[in-house]
Amino acid sequence: MxxxxxxxxxxxxxxxxxxxxxxxxxxxxxxxxxxxxxxxxxxxxxxxxxxxxxxxxxxxxxxxxxxxxxxxxxxxxxxxxxxxxxxxxxxxxxxxxxxxxxxxxxxxxxxxxxxxxxxxxxxxxxxxxxxxxxxxxxxxxxxxxxxxxxxxxxxxxxxxxxxxxxxxxxxxxxxxxxxxxxxxxxxxxxxxxxxxxxxxxxxxxxxxxxxVDTSIDAQQVTQLKHALGKISGVNSVHSLRTRKIGHTISCDVHVQVDPFLSVSEGHIISVSVERVAKKCLKDLSDVTVHIDVEDDEINAPYEALPERAQALEILTKALFNNEYDDEVSRIQLHYLEGKIYVDFYLPLKCLQPDNSADKILVKLQETVNKLKGFGKIKIYFSQD
The missing domain is CATH 1.20.1510.10 (Cation efflux protein transmembrane domain)
Known part of the structure; x- marks a missing residue:
């Protein structure tokens, strides 16, 4: 500064x-x-x-x-x-x-x-x-x-x-x-x-x-998009917009990444995008990076799906009705392809001779399949 x-x-x-x-x-x-x-x-x-x-x-x-x-x-x-x-x-x-x-x-x-x-x-x-x-x-x-x-x-x-x-x-x-x-x-x-x-x-x-926020030269935009697309972890680049503000340039861009990355890893990728963008355009002073798991220019928004708090409430109620509420230690949600994919984390003690991982997966999937707006699930086991 x-x-x-x-x-x-x-x-x-x-x-x-x-x-x-x-x-x-x-x-x-x-x-x-x-x-x-x-x-x-x-x-x-x-x-x-x-x-x-x-x-x-x-x-x-x-x-x-x-x-x-x-x-x-x-x-x-x-x-x-x-x-x-x-x-x-x-x-x-x-x-x-x-x-x-x-x-x-x-x-x-x-x-x-x-x-x-x-x-x-x-x-x-x-x-x-x-x-x-x-x-x-x-x-x-x-x-x-x-x-x-x-x-x-x-x-x-x-x-x-x-x-x-x-x-x-x-x-x-x-x-x-x-x-x-x-x-x-x-x-x-x-x-x-x-x-x-x-x-x-x-x-x-x-x-x-x-x-009136006219974009910078088209060739510069193409060079910037190409440079951002080469960053490790970036699957694609879309919705790249630029404008001049006095003697400087401002831009915002959407980058698509692996949908199952952690929030912190997605943040690191956004930092890399900002660094590469400023290196590509000398006069670039302000960069806004949107991390996307899907191309939001193609896929419809998720207005009909419940947000996290409501989704967890729906899942918790369904798990309670199926006597699984005490066994699930953590739930992670993924909003993909117009549905909510769910990751269930369970302690290893749930695995018993008469209760294998496959049986748990089948029962949880049956529970989730009855819920509107929910899709595929995954289960993970870990030490307490």
Whole structure:
């Protein structure tokens, strides 16, 4: 638990550091672009500046999400707070979509009445500065995202890359407008708006998939099922379900074992299943293992059968009526094939010349056969 906590602290600190650095750069670029855009009469550069201001919003969301996603589980959030990142990503997607639409609307208005640009050196310098600074942020953020397996930081890294690409489009539009094609500036702004909307769609789709518990990659599921099936004591694997929770994976699985194993041996097998599953999937943090004696996807549930307390009461009464209640020392039940199989444990002193094991077995089986819902029996003899 201590190592997990330390990893979360490092992850949070690294995420906040790279996000704060990006926020400072985004703020400076937004101010420079908008001021330069107004001075040089470039709608494309103003749109790109608004885009940079939207990055500040995303940086704020990321700082909030990384801080809260690292919190431990509590009563209200028993599975932890990792999906704060997912919700923040979805919120970022919505904000970007709104900004992209507004940029396109303004650009189309300017396209009908194009303006001549001025201060060409200033416009070109700011555009070039934006390209190089955002590309540098992309590589730095992506490195941190890959190190700590953060989809939110990875999304923000690609957001930086989209800014660099949009700045290239803006630079081309400005250059074309300065060379006698004034409408290119507005077209560049429309392209930037479309790119922002595309990024919003991609981020929103991925976040929505996670929020509706979409399974992980099918190939990973197949590999996991194969690995679990090779564990000693596991007869088959079924009902394997996975989902993403933030940067981690959660799964639950049913494993079928020998129906006559002890409870403790079944537990040991479940421990092995959890260990192998986490070894197979590096990001797997939570595993729920159901030990089954039969494939419960095929066999009907046992709703009509009496539970243990009631079943023992029925058996005890039947044994008393047949004068066997004093001889049976322990009863073990097995719910199999829609019936209750019974193991009777008797002391060795029950075996007499006129009362062999076969006679005892026949008499007990006759007793059980009269009971509804009960099936085969076994008898065991032991020292007192």
């Amino acid at each position: 201590i190592f997990i906590t330390l990893d979360l602290v490092k992850r949070t600190q690294a995420s906040q550091k790279v996000t704060l650095m990006g926020a400072v750069v985004d703020l400076l670029l937004a101010v420079f672009k908008i001021i330069a855009g107004f001075i040089g009469n470039s709608g494309a550069l103003i749109a790109d500046g608004i885009h940079s201001f939207s990055d500040l919003l995303s940086d704020g969301l990321i700082l909030y999400a990384t801080k809260h996603s690292a919190l431990d589980a509590d009563e209200e959030h028993p599975y932890g707070h990792k999906r704060f990142e997912t919700v923040a990503t979805l919120g970022l997607a919505i904000i970007l979509a709104i900004i992209g639409l507004s940029v396109i609307f303004n650009a189309m208005t300017r396209l009908a009445n194009p303006y001549s640009l001025s201060h060409s050196s200033l416009l070109l310098s700011i555009g070039t500065l934006s390209i190089f600074s955002k590309e540098a942020l992309y590589w730095y953020t992506l490195k941190v995202a890959n190190t700590y397996k953060s989809d939110l930081l990875k999304a923000n890294a690609w957001h930086h890359r989209s800014d660099a690409l949009s700045s290239i489009v803006v630079l081309i539009g400005i250059f074309g407008s300065l060379n006698g094609y004034p409408y290119l500036d507005s077209i560049a702004a429309i392209v930037v708006g479309l790119m922002v909307i595309y990024i919003a769609w991609k981020l929103g789709l991925d976040a929505t998939k996670e929020l």
